[in-house]
Amino acid sequence: MTPTSKVHEYEFTVVENEPAAEGLYRMVFSAPVLAAAIRPGQFMNFLVPGAKQILRVPLSFAHADAEAGTIEIIYALVGEATRALSRMAAGEKSSVLGPSGNGWSVREGQGRSIVIGGGVGAPPVVAAARLLADNGVAFDGILGAQAAEKLWGAEALSELGAGQALVTTDDGTAGIKGFTTDALAELLAGGIYDTVYTCGPQVMMRGIAKMCADAGVSCQVSMERMMSCTFGACNTCNVSMADGTYKSCCMDGPVFDAKEVAW
Numbered sequence: 001m002t003p004t005s006k007v008h009e010y011e012f013t014v015v016e017n018e019p020a021a022e023g024l025y026r027m028v029f030s031a032p033v034l035a036a037a038i039r040p041g042q043f044m045n046f047l048v049p050g051a052k053q054i055l056r057v058p059l060s061f062a063h064a065d066a067e068a069g070t071i072e073i074i075y076a077l078v079g080e081a082t083r084a085l086s087r088m089a090a091g092e093k094s095s096v097l098g099p100s101g102n103g104w105s106v107r108e109g110q111g112r113s114i115v116i117g118g119g120v121g122a123p124p125v126v127a128a129a130r131l132l133a134d135n136g137v138a139f140d141g142i143l144g145a146q147a148a149e150k151l152w153g154a155e156a157l158s159e160l161g162a163g164q165a166l167v168t169t170d171d172g173t174a175g176i177k178g179f180t181t182d183a184l185a186e187l188l189a190g191g192i193y194d195t196v197y198t199c200g201p202q203v204m205m206r207g208i209a210k211m212c213a214d215a216g217v218s219c220q221v222s223m224e225r226m227m228s229c230t231f232g233a234c235n236t237c238n239v240s241m242a243d244g245t246y247k248s249c250c251m252d253g254p255v256f257d258a259k260e261v262a263w
């Protein structure tokens with residue numbers, strides 16, 4: 001996966017912060033040095049004003065605009081810190097640590113690829129789509145959510161040039177009724193794909209990893225773990241590897257080759 005760059009603490013200023021879908025917020029913030037340094041698939045750790053907890057909140061990003069000096073994040077309202085984050089107004093400032101971890105990678109001459117996001121796994125997958133577009137790699141996209149009102153990212157995938165931007169919902173209120181793996185089975189049946197990039201619930205990524213292994217398609221997964229220190233010291237975010245060892249999600253990940261992970 002792409003090499004780790006040095007983590008620093010930066011001040012960030014909120015530019016926009018608004019609902020993006022049911023239970024999801026979209027924030028654009030200004031942090032020019034970080035926006036130029038961070039790579040698709042890496043993440044940041046946010047200090048949230050007004051949240052009592054001492055731990056920072058790890059979040060991926062959908063788009064870092066080096067020219068504008070801004071970063072776009074999409075986050076679910078989960079507990080106290082993410083709810084407090086949603087109350088930050090334009091102009092408010094706080095601190096963010098990053099760029100953290102290792103992001104997505106693209107090979108020279110890579111063939112047609114697929115990006116797959118499930119739920120709040122969509123933001124780093126949109127960042128992967130941009131990486132592919134920037135490297136001239138053709139791709140298709142699949143985004144899954146429980147229901148239409150919880151979906152985010154399909155428009156972004158189309159704008160980035162996805163050949164197909166498929167949507168699946170568990171209840172059939174948008175796109176195909178079913179799971180992302182149902183849509184993936186159809187795409188893989190064509191036998192034309194080189195690499196799959198995915199982020200979402202562990203059970204979804206496990207299914208995708210197996211389908212890719214069976215189809216001989218390489219697969220990168222962005223793993224999510226509870227994180228405490230975020231610099232590899234506390235072992236909170238360990239990921240079990242297929243060879244019996246452990247790797248830290250915060251330093252070695254969050255992006256791993258799916259073949260390396262013990263599912």
Ligand SMILES: Cc1cc2nc3c(=O)[nH]c(=O)nc-3n(C[C@H](O)[C@H](O)[C@H](O)COP(=O)(O)OP(=O)(O)OC[C@H]3O[C@@H](n4cnc5c(N)ncnc54)[C@H](O)[C@@H]3O)c2cc1C
Nearest residue numbers: 055058059060074075076078079080081082120225226227
């Ligand atoms: C590498 C990485 C990238 C992520 N990217 C995104 C993203 O782009 N969008 C998004 O909506 N969510 C993302 N998450 C999940 C997000 O970090 C949690 O939803 C968030 O920490 C919940 O905090 P809270 O205080 O609102 O909730 P609470 O449940 O009250 O959390 C309390 C504390 O527990 C820890 N924690 C809780 N849930 C998680 C979790 N799932 N992962 C890691 N730590 C957790 C945090 O340290 C948090 O401060 C990501 C997680 C990781 C590890």
